[in-house]
Amino acid sequence: MARSLEVLLLDDEPIVGRRLKPALDKIGCQVEVFENPKEAVARIDQKEFDIVVTDIRMEEMDGIAVLEHVQKKWPRTKVILITGYAKMDLAREAMGKGVFDFIAKPFRPDDLRRIIASAAEALGMPIDAASPNDETVAE
Numbered sequence: 090m091a092r093s094l095e096v097l098l099l100d101d102e103p104i105v106g107r108r109l110k111p112a113l114d115k116i117g118c119q120v121e122v123f124e125n126p127k128e129a130v131a132r133i134d135q136k137e138f139d140i141v142v143t144d145i146r147m148e149e150m151d152g153i154a155v156l157e158h159v160q161k162k163w164p165r166t167k168v169i170l171i172t173g174y175a176k177m178d179l180a181r182e183a184m185g186k187g188v189f190d191f192i193a194k195p196f197r198p199d200d201l202r203r204i205i206a207s208a209a210e211a212l213g214m215p216i217d218a219a220s221p222n223d224e225t226v227a228e
Contacts, residue, residue, distance in 0.1 A: 133163070156170070169188070
């Protein structure tokens with residue numbers, strides 16, 4: 090039996106974690122949710138995750154800093170950035186630093202599941218991301 094995909098989800102808006110964790114649980118991911126970037130980074134220091142999904146704009150630390158930390162500690166980990174801000178300069182900076190993909194708010198859990206499935210495929214751990222009828226996450 091294949092092991093579960095390990096996912097860390099970081100967003101300072103609690104609703105995002107509450108909506109996305111069950112959606113990712115449905116496709117067999119083991120998800121740890123954080124609202125505080127420093128707590129998430131401390132957890133990343135303790136454990137290698139397959140995928141880190143992080144908001145790009147947070148008070149204490151931005152998603153680019155989280156991306157850089159993950160890349161230094163666990164280069165194999167795929168990082169997906171959530172953004173409510175479609176800023177090309179941030180996108181270019183993140184792409185240059187090795188982000189796997191972006192997802193713009195608002196989005197449906199199914200949108201994220203498709204990106205997670207693509208990251209899982211790149212890791213050699215394919216999953217089935219199909220699960221219809223989800224609500225939009227964080228306008």
